[in-house]
Amino acid sequence: MxxxxxxxxxxxxxxxxxxxxxxxxxxxxxxxxxxxxxxxxxxxxxxxxxxxxxxxxxxxxxxxxxxxxxxxxxxxxxxxxxxxxxxxxxxxxxxxxxxxxxxxxxxxxxxxxNPEVSELAWLEWTMRELASAPDTLAMAPADFAEAGAHFGDEEWANLRLALQPRAAARLVGHDCEKLWRALDTASSNAPDRSHARLASPQSCLVWREGERPTFVMVEADHTAAFHAVAGGANYAEMIGALLGDDPDPAPQLVEHAAMRAGAILGRWLQEGLIVGLNP
Amino acid sequence: MTTPRELIPPFGGFGLGLRRTHYDDFLSGHVAVDFVEVISENYMIEGGRQLRILEQVRASLPVIAHGVSMSIGSAGGLDRDHLARLKILEQRIDPLFVSDHLSWTRTSAHNSHDLLPMPLTRDALDVVCDNIDEAQNALGRAMLFENPSSYLTFPEDEMTEWEFLSQMGQRSGCYLLLDVNNIYVSSRNHGFCADDYLAGLPLDRVRQIHLAGHDPATPERDIIIDTHDRAVADPVWELYAKAVAMLPQPVATMIERDEDIPAIGVLLDELDHARNIAGGAGHKALEPA
Structure with a gap:
């Protein structure tokens, strides 16, 4: 050896x-x-x-x-x-x-x-990520209404929403729904790019319905609200996010932001994005 | 230090890979197989349809969890996240076997997502056995490891692949997943005798056999490539017949198809061919203990 x-x-x-x-x-x-x-x-x-x-x-x-x-x-x-x-x-x-x-x-x-290419790629990636996300049960609007019926101002201000895991939102400059539908079959031709361009940015909101990833185009302010809530903001802070950077907003702007927060919350509940309260 | 664990009893069934293309076939409950095998990493996820389908299939069939990313040959050790996720899957489906490959796929910085060859040295064997030990201890069960197909050998090799696998099994207590196509591919690529390979293995440690197709050599490329994209070739069937005749116990045999996946009936016909060969060698299906 x-x-x-x-x-x-x-x-x-x-x-x-x-x-x-x-x-x-x-x-x-x-x-x-x-x-x-x-x-x-x-x-x-x-x-x-x-x-x-x-x-x-x-x-x-x-x-x-x-x-x-x-x-x-x-x-x-x-x-x-x-x-x-x-x-x-x-x-x-x-x-x-x-x-x-x-x-x-x-x-x-x-x-x-062609910024729509990046938007489309983001959407495909997000949909794929959602397909294997943890299974959750969406909170029914009626259950939310029941839970919120007795909220005082402070409870509303401190309310935190649990969003569906891996749900996402981003501002897009193109109509992702139109692009997605046009590309739905392998036999389709690439859609006309000019037709997909939006007059102003919108939010693309992505989540899962049961086992099926899905998305919708909604008003632009959903993205700021979504990122605030996903980052742990409470309802008052979500309203603040909708107000933007203005350190001293006029009362009518605050009222408008509060109304928008209510509308956004309602939409998220309808779509099934919210899976719990005060996690 | 290896923790004593239960032995893996022989299982003499015939199965197929569970692939997305065939989900509906398997959910119908009319596919005549004794088990299915899944690529573990595809199901090391948190939820969704794919996982639900696996659980539905598992309700009526044994499932083998076959991994491709454990990287037991990595000098840097195992990926703890991978191992933790595999453990979750193992607990979720209680697989018949948990298997992976004698190969490495990653360094500490990057992953090749390919089954890369090991130098067949004593130091590499130490690394492999240490990693298998960690994996088996984490899972609380013995694993099966598959002989890879390879396209190069290393000048520093100190032993044959079958000697390496024998020592690996002896030292770590792991079992073997014998990929007959891989033996054929590597034997042609490296010029060893496939019969010597079979004869040199501890055949009592074999619990499963893979059969698959390969891309033959061409005038431009004298390397055979393991592709899983076509029917099992005749020389591989011949080697399978030799292997089952030599094995002292029944094993689980499956047809592996990952590309150009045909209708389920085509794969079932190939599986019937395997059944006939194994039946001729005296091996019948055997229920899990």
Missing amino acids: TKRSEGTSAKPSRADLAQRQQAFLQAIHDDRAPLPPGWGNRQAAGMAVYRGNYRSALMAALADLYERTALYVGEEAFRRASMHHIITQPPSGWTIDEAGAGFDKTCAQLFGD
Whole structure:
């Protein structure tokens, strides 16, 4: 048996293995990365297969996650955007779906003249995330009415709403409903972009009805209210969010904001976005 | 330190992967299989339709949770979040087996989402056994690990893959998921004898067999690629017949199809072929203990 002197082993230690694995993955990510010392043509040919598998698996995952975005921008543009995304943001999570995280931002960079592409990608990602969100039971409007019937001013001010997990809202400049419907079947052609543009931004509100992710276009102020509530704001703070940055709003503005908060709350209850009170 | 855990009794059924395309078929309850296998990571989620369907299918069939992201070969250790989510799934569906691959998929920074090859060294074996130990202890049960298909070997290799798998099973107490197609693919890619591979394994530790299709070599590419996108090839059926004839106990056999997935009937025909081969070797279906 050969005695190994300390620190001079030819065998890879655990730290060496970690280093080799990093180099292996680097060679998968980058065609130009040097192959490990001692590798010959056989290993280079094998590495080419792993490199191809990596790219095709991630490209397929993005195509599956962003079916409508792909249809909208066209096959070649989507392929280039996907490649750019996986090169600039190689995945780190254990689920391959995470490879699609942030693709809306990649689209915002690459399709700067067409912001609807990023909005569509955001919507597809959010819908996909909602599909596997925890199951919850929506609070019925009648149950809310019963609970709120005896609220005093202070209880209303301090009321916190529990929103459905992973429900989301964002301001969009294009009619996502129109885009979504037009891209509903693989046989459809890309819709006319000018027809989808909105005169002013609206909110796209995304949630799940039972097991089915869904969305609706609503007034722009839903987004500010939603983000406030999702961030833990109480009802008074939600009204404050609707007032914006004005440090000394006129009474009629406060009254309007309070009315809008009531209308928004009513809509969320009707749609089933609220799953509890004062969590 | 390995915690003593229950042995995995043999199960001699025939099954298919539960894939989205076939949800309605399985929910109808008319698919003649003894078990289904799911990709664990697809169900390591918090809620929604997919999980509900799995629970419905599980009500009438044993389910095998087959993972692709445990990365037991990672020198940096296991992903604790992955392991915790797998434990939740394990508790939710009480799977017949929990399995993954002899491979690595990630470093501490990035994930390849591919089953990357291990150098077959004693140090790599230490890493693999430590990681299997952690996984089995966390799950409180023994796992099955699948022999991978591979497209390169390492100059520093110190043993054959079957020697590596044998020592891995002996040291960690894990069982083997024998992918016959992978043996064929790797044997052709690396020039070893598939019969030697089978003969060198601790066959008493095999609890499941995978059968799948591959992309043959071409004039431009002399590497065979494991693709799961077509029917099982004849040489793989021949190797399967040899394997079941050598196994000392019945095993769960399944057809693995992940791309270009055909109608369920096509896969059931392939499964019948496996049944006939196994029946010829004296292995019949065996109910779980």
